[in-house]
Amino acid sequence: MPNSPYPTPPPDALPLLFPATRREDVQRRTLVMGVVNITPDSFSDGGRFFSPEAALAHARRLLEEGADLLDIGGQSTRPGSEPVSEEEELRRILPVLEALAAETDAPISVDTTRASVAHEAMKRGAKLLNDISGLRFEPDLARVAAETGATLILMHSRDTPRTMQQNTQYDDLIGEIAACLTAQAELARCMGVLPERIVVDPGIGFAKTAAQNLELLRRGREFLSLGYPILYGPSRKAFIGKILADLLPEERVEGTGAAVALAVAAGARIVRVHDVRAMVRVARVADAICGR
Numbered sequence: 276m277p278n279s280p281y282p283t284p285p286p287d288a289l290p291l292l293f294p295a296t297r298r299e300d301v302q303r304r305t306l307v308m309g310v311v312n313i314t315p316d317s318f319s320d321g322g323r324f325f326s327p328e329a330a331l332a333h334a335r336r337l338l339e340e341g342a343d344l345l346d347i348g349g350q351s352t353r354p355g356s357e358p359v360s361e362e363e364e365l366r367r368i369l370p371v372l373e374a375l376a377a378e379t380d381a382p383i384s385v386d387t388t389r390a391s392v393a394h395e396a397m398k399r400g401a402k403l404l405n406d407i408s409g410l411r412f413e414p415d416l417a418r419v420a421a422e423t424g425a426t427l428i429l430m431h432s433r434d435t436p437r438t439m440q441q442n443t444q445y446d447d448l449i450g451e452i453a454a455c456l457t458a459q460a461e462l463a464r465c466m467g468v469l470p471e472r473i474v475v476d477p478g479i480g481f482a483k484t485a486a487q488n489l490e491l492l493r494r495g496r497e498f499l500s501l502g503y504p505i506l507y508g509p510s511r512k513a514f515i516g517k518i519l520a521d522l523l524p525e526e527r528v529e530g531t532g533a534a535v536a537l538a539v540a541a542g543a544r545i546v547r548v549h550d551v552r553a554m555v556r557v558a559r560v561a562d563a564i565c566g567r
């Protein structure tokens with residue numbers, strides 16, 4: 276749009292994940308990814324959707340509320356969290372993924388750092404792999420993405436979720452994250468992932484202080500030069516609670532709305548959120564203001 280100071284992300288291949296009738300619509304606006312955590316210990320909704328039935332009902336609700344995509348995770352990555360076994364991760368994710376893939380054409384992402392879990396998930400209908408380690412834990416995950424044609428989300432973080440908040444020193448926050456995401460995307464491409472199947476994410480809340488999370492959102496448009504669609508996951512995170520006198524995660528909806536609006540203004544292509552109904556409204560209005 277002429278005269279808009281807000282960048283519009285260039286056309287990308289994400290619409291190909293959707294049925295042909297929806298492609299035009301999803302090319303023009305920010306996509307909302309609903310979070311389905313099948314975990315007893317996630318920071319914002321841990322334990323609420325732990326049974327397969329509860330997780331499925333939750334996922335259906337998010338789709339009704341307007342989620343474009345879903346992100347299913349079987350392992351919490353909150354600061355300080357401990358990993359679960361591969362068997363347990365599969366046991367949590369697969370039944371829900373299989374049931375959902377059979378009943379919706381909304382693209383389903385699986386939030387995993389394990390190549391083996393990624394492989395099983397792709398066999399059962401997942402379309403995206405969301406790796407919060409950006410291939411640092413298991414580079415072979417890129418091979419799975421290449422072989423199965425998955426869209427691969429590469430997120431910036433450091434160390435492991437257990438220790439990442441002890442490693443938040445950056446000389447050049449944006450430059451270092453951009454360089455890291457570029458290197459991870461290069462690795463993925465070397466392993467056969469097509470460039471149009473890569474999405475990058477600066478990793479809000481992962482090895483970042485509250486002030487650094489704000490800077491990521493303030494300067495988000497600088498990541499556009501990486502040339503990949505950008506995902507932001509600010510939803511209900513601690514930096515929002517900190518600004519708002521220590522509000523609890525489920526009370527951070529409006530604060531999340533502010534972060535989502537500014538992510539859209541920075542050129543986000545996907546926002547990963549818990550409160551889908553509210554954030555669809557926020558993203559639509561922010562898209563309209565930005566002239567998309």
Ligand code: HH2
Pocket residue numbers: 310312314316317318319348350351352353386405406407428430476478479506507508509547
């Ligand atoms: N944040 C979380 C998990 N996965 N993936 C991407 N790409 N970007 C993010 O910002 C991101 C992510 C953490 O949020 P949540 O899933 O709600 O919590 P938990 O890790 O405790 O399950």
